Amino acid sequence: MELATKRSNVSAKAELRALVNGQYAGDANALIEQIAADLLAGVSARIEAKAGSGEVAGLTNGAARRAIASRLAKWLIRDNGHGGGARQTCLPVARWSPEEVIEHTGMSKSTLYRGDHAQFYSVVPPGKKNGRAYPAWQFVADVPSHLPHLLEILQSNSRMQVNTFFMSEQDSLNELSPAEVLAGMPFEDRRTVAREQARMLSLPMKARLDKINALARMEVAELE
Incomplete structure (x- = not known):
């Protein structure tokens, strides 16, 4: 589920990456709290949908945590041209x-x-x-x-x-x-x-x- 806030998916990822790179100029704690709330709201909506369809079994707090971690990983790990989200091992010449x-x-x-x-x-x-x-x-x-x-x-x-x-x-x-x-x-x-x-x-x-x-x-x- 996409973010249900005024912040777009693209700008949320850019802000998180800026925070990781030490380039974010805003309130870091406020950004983290807002992103966490957005992600948790998305996971909660999925849990409610599963509950309504009788498929809630196995969708525990651990599953919610893993879903949030997966989303954050997709946002924070840059695609460096080597595939698979691998750790960057060379410098770009661009x-x-x-x-x-x-x-x-x-x-x-x-x-x-x-x-x-x-x-x-x-x-x-x-x-x-x-x-x-x-x-x-x-x-x-x-x-x-x-x-x-x-x-x-x-x-x-x-x-x-x-x-x-x-x-x-x-x-x-x-x-x-x-x-x-x-x-x-x-x-x-x-x-x-x-x-x-x-x-x-x-x-x-x-x-x-x-x-x-x-x-x-x-x-x-x-x-x-």
């Missing part, structure tokens, strides 16, 4: 328009533009003299939690310099890019991952972040 970022993260347009070059960064779309395109990799996994600190270090750099820094392979990172090391996964167009690269990607988050911090500071120092 660039999203502002509208696509809003659709994927649930951010408002004002939050998106205020956060540009502070929480995430944009580049000028190919073939255009102005506008904004957002490399999609920066919205994956734990990247949104750590990117703002790095952007603060790189704040004197232009948008293109920031993108070049994150996307360029580095000798000190075993020929991986800072974006890949930060996320702990390779870009989807990387054909092979060498053993030493795999070891780099599997390092603890702090160790990987320390390496990118050092590179970012070197980048800034060289441009001064």
